[in-house]
Amino acid sequence: MKYLLILSLFICFSCSKPKDTIPKNHLSPEKIEDFKYKISRYIEKLPRLATEKNKFDKQFDTTYKLSAKNSELMHYYIDEDNYIYFAISKIAPSIKLKKTTTVGKLKFDKNDSIVFYQEAFRTWKMEPKELEEKTKLLFDKYLNNEDLSDYYTVNSNPEFFIEFPDEITQFDTISRTWKIKTK
Helix, strand or coil: CHHHHHHHHHHHHHCCCCCCCCHHHCCCHHHHHHHHHHHHHHHCCCCCCCCCCCCCCHHHHHHHHHHHHCCEEEEEEECCCCCEEEEEEEEECCCCCEEEEEEEEEEECCCCCEEEEEEEEEECCECHHHHHHHHHHHHHHHHCCCCCHHHEHHHHCCCCCEEECCCCEEEECCCCEEEECCC
């Protein structure tokens, strides 16, 4: 009986409760919009006349606010070290409605400035329902620090999941951009 009790306790404590990643359970609608705007300069293409050096200039605020409004914060989670994990989708160019998702993590300092930013991966463009299902699967694996290499394009044919990173393109946390590997 004693062993049964110990085994039961072990099973109970080893089963972890699923993490709540629903953004509206953590943030007000206004805070969701604010968060999307804060990362829009990283996940969006540069506006006309913008460069990596001037993309934070006020002249581009309107463009980034519109981009943020048109994106969807799909998942949001803060860990014990105050890293924020996120999944944000946006409409992708296509004949019919398709979207892509960017998944990553970041950290703010006490002045609400981003001090760390990393994109873990970007998905291929997909129809919304498929994107939602695949993003949930990948985001949960990412949160649990599981290997995602089976979902990279080179390993996932014919059903594609992750477009980047790949053999050529990697995320650079210093410049906070995707870079082509050089030999």
